[in-house]
Amino acid sequence: MNKLFWNLLKVTPALIGASLFTANSTLAQTVNGTADSVGNTLEQIDRYNEQNSNQPMSQVTNVNQLRDVSPTDWAYEALRSLVDRYGCIAGYPNQTYRGNQALSRYEFAAGLNSCLNQIERLIASSESVLREDLDTINRLTQEFEAELATLGGRVDDLESRTAFLEDHQFSTTTKLKGEAIFAVVDTFGEGDDSQVTLSDRVRLNFDTSFTGKDRLRTRLQAGNVPDLADVTGTDMARLGFDANNDNNIEIDELYYTSSIGDNVNFYVGAAGLDFDDIFDVTNPVLESSGTGALSRFNRYNPLVFRSTQGAGLGATVGLGETLEFTAAYLVDSGVSDPSEGEGLFNGSYSAGGQIKFTPIENLDIAATYVHGFQTEDSVNLSGSTGSEIAADPFDDGNAVAADRFGLGATYQIGSKFNVAAFGGYAMSQDLVTENEADLWTWGANIALLDFGKEGAELVVGGGMPPKVSDGDGITEDPDTSYLIEALYKFPVNDNILLTPGAYVILNPDHNDNNDTTWVGVLRTTFQF
Secondary structure (H helix, E strand, C coil), X not given: CCHHHHHXXXXXXXXXXXXXXXXXXXXXXXXXXXCCCHHHHHHHHHHHHHHHHCCCCCCCCCHHHCCEECCCCHHHHHHHHHHHHHCCCCCCCCCCCCCCCCEEHHHHHHHHHHHHHHHHHHHHCCCEEEHHHHHHHHHHHHHCHHHHHHHHHHHHHHHHHXXXXXXXXXXXXXXXXXXXXXXXXXXXXCCCCCCXXXXXXXXXXXXXXXXXXXXXXXXXXXXXXXXXXXXXXXXXXXXXXXXXXXXXXXXXXXXXXXXXCCCEEEEEEEEEECHHXXXXXXXXXXXXXXXXXXXXXXXXXXXXXXXXXXXXXXEEEEECCCEEEXXXXXXXXXHHCCCCCCHHHHCCEEEEEEEEECCCCCEEEEEXXXXXXXXXXXXXXXXXXXXXXXXXXXXXXXXXXXXXXXXXXXXXXXXXXXXXXXXXXXXXXXXXXXXXXXXXXXXXXXXXXXXXXXXXXXXXXXXXXXXXXXXXXXXXXXXXXXXXXXXXXXECCCCEEXXXXXXXXXCHHHCXXXXXXXXXXXXXXXXX
8 A cells, every 4th residue: 555545544444533522512613632531533434434424415516527627616615725724735935825726636646645645744744734625635535536546656667667767867967959951952053063962960978067057068960061162163152051071970069168157257268169159140040050040151240250269267257237348269170280380379360259248138239359360271261151262362371360350239129020230351371471351241041930831941042151351472363152052841750950042153163254153952950
């Protein structure tokens, strides 16, 4: 016999005995717990049971015939009265009981059991209990005898299942979050003979927390999504989620973040830490590689946020309700190389800061500055999103330094629209010849939220990929390219997102002699 049923057997004699104690006077309104001898208690129980057998209940619908117990049922009203008087159910933070919703019979039995325990404690401590409440308790326990007996078994089964899960859980500190992408892709254009491809990218994120306010992110990644620059001849055609390591598993990210007080967050990374992990790129609809833009360029401002990726540290400080300051220092993969010209302070690096202003709700404006240095074998000023000239305007095998400036904003208008835009400028210099080159980029997008279905988004965006517009002793980009993208994010359910879309590149590589390039994509994202 389960524990709760034994408790019921313990409660009933005490309640019956207490009610008999007051039966000698019809004017008595309360009863008090007593330390009567076992013999007297048993005698009182017998008399109480005999009394109840001679006092038939009024004719009402038997609760056993009810599927649920509604607020209009006598049992519901009776239990609510006990709750109000003895405070035996307090299921809300403010210690109130909101008895205005229907309950299943087992939910009702759980509440009744709580009141039984409370009244038993009152009687044991010699506190008063109304005689009419004892009659109510007796009647309710008879009506819900089967549910009370079963309740303990259900709790025992739940405890057993919980213990099993605790014994077999992956970790008490780590959560696994996964994402898998299937992508059907093809490029189109004059003289384009590329084929339709089916590729994939899989990410497993292990997020570990030691204090509840921190996170150690370890990401494993494998994929075979192609670099479309190989078939189109321009970085502007690259996908926003490309990753091709022949589906070999590798560590893609490893960093730790935590908070200090309420207004400071810091980051320390050993691999794969980006500026977009630390700074706010102010492009919420298109930022994600798995669920955002299809093109690499449209995800965020490439001139400031694609300068360096690897190891480093950063911190974000809240300055009141409307201002936020962020700073970061990042070093590329050479951070683990002890040879001359590499390491933590001598290899390619970027250091910068950002001020974000939130003047009104749903409007974020961010100004970003990044100073960077790239060694002779790692020069890529455009983050592989612009023209060949923009990637390395000097093309002489020398190290390059650059000062990068960015301005971005995003504004959600009501619940159905979001607009975002960014602009970027970089002033670069060849550290050997001292030649200089200026690069520019801009982009914008508008999203219709909950379009056709809750959670669905129709997005149109585009802009000018990084372009060399002026300089000394260099070749400038002769024309201007424009990239225009349209996509529709359709959630099949909470875990599957379909994103059909396409983008077009006019005058690829900032050269109007190049034919227009089209890219069509059907991306399916699974999140678990």
